[in-house]
Amino acid sequence: MTLCVTGLTVRLHARTVLEEIDLEIAAGQVVGLLGPNGSGKSTLLRSLAGLVARHAQQVTLNDLPLAALPLKIRARHIAFVPQHAEVEGDLSVEQIVRLGRTPWRRPFQGRNVGDERAVEEAIALMQLAPLRNRLWRQLSGGERQRSQIARALAQQPQILILDEPTNHLDIEYQLELMRLISELPITVVVALHDLNLAANFCTRLVLLKSGRVVASGSPAAVLTPQRIQQTWGVCACVDRQETALNIRYAMRASALPRLRRNVG
Template sequence: MSIAVENVSFAAGNNIVVDGVSLDIDKGRILGLLGPNGSGKSSLLRIICRLRKVQSGIVRLGEDDISLIPRAALARRIALVEQQSSTDTQLTARDVVGLGRTPHRGLLSSRSADDDAAVEDALDRVDMLHKANQLWQTLSGGERQRVHIARALAQAPSELLLDEPTNHLDIQHQLEILSLVSRLGITCIVALHDLNLAAMFCDKIAILREGKLVAAGTAGVVLTETLIEDVFGVRAHVERSSVHGRFNIQYRLGQRQSALSDLPSEGGDRTRQSS
């Protein structure tokens, strides 16, 4: 296994955020981490890269207990792309991506030609090379997200953790980023809200609810109509797509959603076709 989480729990104050979760992912595979808001996805990612201290359980990278890996070695191995990150410092997109090379340099070392090449390549792979010299504060939300992913790529990790990497991105860049991640050939754990994107790009899916692991397995096993309604509170129809061959989820209007759809539109009354 590349990453193994063994009966891990974490609490913030008296609130249990991650509750006895066990899961694993093989080397070079993509694990999609799904669940409603507040289910513990982001906290679990932070636990895996040791930004949160577990109260019980073990996280392993290969055979190594993550708590015993030196910080510098861990930083060279794991890259985390978080949902939101900001700075008031006047940095260009190239400067931000260059931060990904920090674990590979000594404390007082300057950037090498290899560092510069890694930064240029990372920017190019996320379609941001043309914005390399633009100040961070002037970038759109989607552009900042792509720069953060480029920073992680420049780090050259063997394990990549992404917390909602498609947040703020248009459909084209959502597909491009996840396609890129799927071609990296490294171990990835991706927290997502979009079940269809998870079914398209993830080798394995884990579902969290209220900090507990509800199900884990392939999309065909995990993303059932019963589980989707139970965990996410929506009715759905699941079938294999004739376009890409992966499972596709089509949502139906449930009782709560139907009540909202009965509201008149701006132009007056609207007719709703029942699913």
């Protein structure tokens, strides 16, 4: 399935947040969306998921505007995990993951074998079995993140859209999640701040700055020291080790005001 956005300009409260975005995401790509704070990543991901209603006409799935697809059908194709997902009510991890099956359920139909398999698979992939009966409000930030990703996996989408999914995850889970994402036989679009994770697990990177796409291509083509400097104002060395990229940042004097310490 090809997800496409053409000439997308989004204005929120009289501010232009995205400007003239053209993007074609082919089936099977793992696209990393990068950019400084406020550059428009979340807004673009929400648009791709069809959640910016005014612009759902400009996003197409295999040439069909998302606006033309009933919500249930859209949800069978696209799953979205926002940056700060919330859960209403006192749901357990297992109940949250089961929500992912909603688009596949028929009215008055109980759970079927396919539902059970999808839920169990998602719980296992996110290593949530020991937490399955734990309530949402009793979960840590990382456990909540993994529960929401499991919910999206249980949805069995063709396209998975994740907004900073590594937030709250420790290093082991960050690496595990990125490995899993890169091995899924579906399309993934993922916003990330960690350039090393993006460079080493995504097949393509799209770089946003001030609401515009300023670069798109392979990690090695996008993440050059010059572009990192231009985009984030940070000096970086980019080492290539066979197929891997290793990005190291040079420390510089802080732009933040210094705290005075009065000792003694």
